[in-house]
Amino acid sequence: MSDPLLSVRDFSVRYETAAPVDAVRDVSLTVHRGEVLGLAGESGCGKTTLAYGVQRLLKPPAVIPGGSVTWHDADGTDTDLLALGTDAMMAFRWDKISMVFQGAMSALNPVATVGAQLADVFEVHRPAMSRRARTAAVVELLEIVKVGGARIKSYPHELSGGMRQRIMIAMALALRPQLVVMDEPTTALDVLVQREILREITSLREAFGFSVVFITHDLPLLLEISDRIAVMRAGQIVEIDTAEQIWFRPQHEYTRTLLSSFPRLTAERKVAR
Amino acid sequence: MTTIEVRGVSKTYRVRGAGSIDALADVSFTLSSGQTIGMVGQSGSGKSTVAKILTQMERPTSGQVLLDGAPVPSRGAALRAYRQRLRMVFQDPFASLNPYHSIRHHVERPLVLSGVVPPGEVEAEVHRLLAKVQLDAGVVDRRPHELSGGQRQRVAIARALAPRPSLLVADEPVSMLDVSLRMGVLRLLSDIQAADGLGVLYITHDLATARYFSDEIIVLNQGRVVEHGSADEVILRPRHPYTRELREASPDPESFFADRVGGAR
Numbered sequence: 289m290s291d292p293l294l295s296v297r298d299f300s301v302r303y304e305t306a307a308p309v310d311a312v313r314d315v316s317l318t319v320h321r322g323e324v325l326g327l328a329g330e331s332g333c334g335k336t337t338l339a340y341g342v343q344r345l346l347k348p349p350a351v352i353p354g355g356s357v358t359w360h361d362a363d364g365t366d367t368d369l370l371a372l373g374t375d376a377m378m379a380f381r382w383d384k385i386s387m388v389f390q391g392a393m394s395a396l397n398p399v400a401t402v403g404a405q406l407a408d409v410f411e412v413h414r415p416a417m418s419r420r421a422r423t424a425a426v427v428e429l430l431e432i433v434k435v436g437g438a439r440i441k442s443y444p445h446e447l448s449g450g451m452r453q454r455i456m457i458a459m460a461l462a463l464r465p466q467l468v469v470m471d472e473p474t475t476a477l478d479v480l481v482q483r484e485i486l487r488e489i490t491s492l493r494e495a496f497g498f499s500v501v502f503i504t505h506d507l508p509l510l511l512e513i514s515d516r517i518a519v520m521r522a523g524q525i526v527e528i529d530t531a532e533q534i535w536f537r538p539q540h541e542y543t544r545t546l547l548s549s550f551p552r553l554t555a556e557r558k559v560a561r
Numbered sequence: 562m563t564t565i566e567v568r569g570v571s572k573t574y575r576v577r578g579a580g581s582i583d584a585l586a587d588v589s590f591t592l593s594s595g596q597t598i599g600m601v602g603q604s605g606s607g608k609s610t611v612a613k614i615l616t617q618m619e620r621p622t623s624g625q626v627l628l629d630g631a632p633v634p635s636r637g638a639a640l641r642a643y644r645q646r647l648r649m650v651f652q653d654p655f656a657s658l659n660p661y662h663s664i665r666h667h668v669e670r671p672l673v674l675s676g677v678v679p680p681g682e683v684e685a686e687v688h689r690l691l692a693k694v695q696l697d698a699g700v701v702d703r704r705p706h707e708l709s710g711g712q713r714q715r716v717a718i719a720r721a722l723a724p725r726p727s728l729l730v731a732d733e734p735v736s737m738l739d740v741s742l743r744m745g746v747l748r749l750l751s752d753i754q755a756a757d758g759l760g761v762l763y764i765t766h767d768l769a770t771a772r773y774f775s776d777e778i779i780v781l782n783q784g785r786v787v788e789h790g791s792a793d794e795v796i797l798r799p800r801h802p803y804t805r806e807l808r809e810a811s812p813d814p815e816s817f818f819a820d821r822v823g824g825a826r
Contacts, residue, residue, distance in 0.1 A: 330741040449604070478603040478766045483810035505740040508769075508812035535818050549744050551773035553813040554797060 294319040299355030301341045311337040313523040324500045326514030334523040386460040388470040396444040403440035409462040429458040450481035469501045563727035564593045570624030584610040585784045594727045594760040599775030607784040608764045612732045645724035652733040654713035658705040665701040675724035690719040711742035728760045768811045772796040
């Protein structure tokens with residue numbers, strides 16, 4: 289746990305609109321190698337802005353007025369992500385940190401086969417790869433996420449929501465990144481498919497050893513899958529601790545409010561109807 | 562006291578090139594005013610088909626739907642009158658409100674169409690309904706896009722309540738809302754249900770809120786009722802393997818940490 293992968297220090301994001309909005313304010317956190325870090329908070333708290341911001345995926349009017357983001361690569365080198373040139377940053381993204389975007393149902397291109405969309409990743413990041421090697425890599429990815437290589441020519445609409453989410457995960461794993469940021473990856477799925485995808489993520493982590501930043505507003509879910517949880521509110525991290533501490537000994541008032549806003553599945557009903 | 566009875570209802574859809582799909586098979590249950598029934602099941606289990614049949618947007622292939630013992634009307638003025646007694650709250654408050662119309666229009670229309678209040682009292686009734694769903698009177702002249710998801714769903718509830726129905730079908734009413742807003746909207750629905758003695762069919766895939774807000778729970782799987790009982794009975798002591806599977810897949814930090822701590826000792 290003491291092996292840092294990504295260190296974020298005093299990081300801020302401001303939307304320079306007519307009335308500037310400080311979407312992320314002086315956030316410091318460390319993602320450790322091999323851990324699942326949960327990022328919890330309600331809509332608009334800045335959790336997605338933070339995740340996009342550290343990868344410099346935000347466009348104007350968003351600016352990063354301050355802070356530092358340091359990547360500690362498995363090969364031992366440290367990289368200051370805020371200082372990387374545009375080309376170097378483009379090469380860095382997806383190779384080292386990839387993302388599973390929100391909205392599995394709509395994140396894929398409806399007019400391209402899933403095989404072509406997966407092959408795209410290799411075309412951009414591994415231009416030297418032969419067509420045959422690319423196809424082989426795409427088939428392998430489809431097998432890894434248990435969609436099956438036979439689906440290489442399927443269009444997104446021919447697949448269920450769960451399968452489309454698996455394609456998104458395959459895409460994120462294509463270059464064997466060290467960190468995968470998952471933004472609400474299971475929110476649109478029903479409870480059985482959600483559980484199936486979560487099991488899949490766990491076994492893929494065991495196989496490939498990547499770290500995960502898991503963003504969701506579903507705190508009960510986060511408590512079960514995270515090693516540590518950061519609770520965000522109004523652009524700041526109000527509390528960060530192990531899932532167990534957050535559950536048994538929440539320190540911040542807001543964390544307690546969040547915890548009490550979910551009905552319990554099996555415990556006594558606290559409020560009489 | 563109003564009772565709607567679904568008796569042996571089946572619904573088969575013909576699909577071009579794929580034969581037919583049995584969306585519902587021999588579904589029976591009774592919903593009375595003053596009662597909340599939770600209907601749970603995964604995507605494709607037939608939950609929304611039940612809602613469509615109750616509101617007569619679809620006709621059953623076989624079986625019957627009875628309102629206070631009489632078959633529900635299928636056309637004309639009688640059907641319109643029926644749809645004022647049984648109202649619907651849809652899943653997506655971003656799609657179910659018309660972006661061109663003000664909030665007033667949305668709540669006013671069902672009042673005018675149903676004639677529950679004289680024309681001179683419509684405006685006052687609009688304000689009474691908005692207050693009932695805990696919306697500020699200032700929203701009447703706004704349009705849906707100016708409101709948050711939670712506020713929009715409250716407008717949808719006010720619209721559903723306008724003709725003073727006795728039954729309400731709420732199809733995933735909070736699944737599109739942020740978690741922090743869900744309990745507020747469900748508590749509101751539950752308070753109104755209790756105050757007005759409404760019969761509510763709460764359709765959801767979330768077992769925790771189904772248990773919290775329902776008296777009874779019906780579990781649907783592939784169009785069939787696999788379990789039906791009191792809310793606590795179904796969730797705490799599920800008998801059917803499918804119900805158990807749903808329960809095990811649902812996040813339950815309480816048991817999760819109890820097992821962990823227990824295991825460590």
